[in-house]
Amino acid sequence: MAIDAVIFDIGNVLIEWQPERFYDTVMPREEREAMFAEVDLHGMNDEIDCGGNFRGTIYAWAERYPRWRGAIQAWHDNWIEMATPAIAPSVHLLRRLRARGVPVFALTNFGIGSFAYAQTRYDFLSEFDRAYVSGHMGVIKPEARIYEMVEEDCGIAPDRLLFTDDRHDNIAAAARRGWQVHHFDGPMGWAERLQAEGLLTAEDIAP
Known part of the structure; x- marks a missing residue:
């Protein structure tokens, strides 16, 4: 055909799209694994992929998890470093x-x-x-x-x-x-x- x-x-x-790889460069692997286990970051990204505001969605999720606030915000602030x-x-x-x-x-x-x-x-x-x-x-x-x-x-x-x-x-x-x-x-x-x-x-x- x-x-x-x-x-x-x-x-x-x-x-290349490897968020885990990026986080392993900015925090200990054990912390990264703990964060991804606690926070559904890929689910957060699905919200953006469905039309959610890029910064607004990520920063709102960051406020739900104060322990990981800065790291979650990096999904937006350092996004290009994940998509490379x-x-x-x-x-x-x-x-x-x-x-x-x-x-x-x-x-x-x-x-x-x-x-x-x-x-x-x-x-x-x-x-x-x-x-x-x-x-x-x-x-x-x-x-x-x-x-x-x-x-x-x-x-x-x-x-x-x-x-x-x-x-x-x-x-x-x-x-x-x-x-x-x-x-x-x-x-x-x-x-x-x-x-x-x-x-x-x-x-x-x-x-």
Whole structure:
């Protein structure tokens, strides 16, 4: 089946997203583990990804947990240090697809404010033909509605979409709607899939 558009997740596909790694650089690992055990920081981030105010949500959570107030606030104040570095080979693939005229979309769990901030640091985040950002959509992966909204907006049949994501649950949800999918476990495997689909050549995927 021909592919009419390629859809990239962003976190851990185009940009490394490792909050625990960041916190391990600013506090003892044992403290970080205790904080993450007590505070559902990823749940907090889901609120932002659903459209919650970037700073306001984090600072409100920080007030609920005085012991961890400063560390939780760092989720906002030092956010770019968690969302780094760019995964350069994946960015290269994105740009080669676009150079070959293949429509490239993003489908990402990302907050409104955090995505706007990330765009100021990573120019490739403004290069998608369409960017589907959960904060603007009010729903996050892997809920079925977010995939349905993409289909409604782009007008492309599900089986002509090729989607890559690092999370199995997000991939499974897309596959249930009939999307073609690729579990991202590194740029090389993704490059090989794009070549196998006839979207890129060996020269395109060369470093």
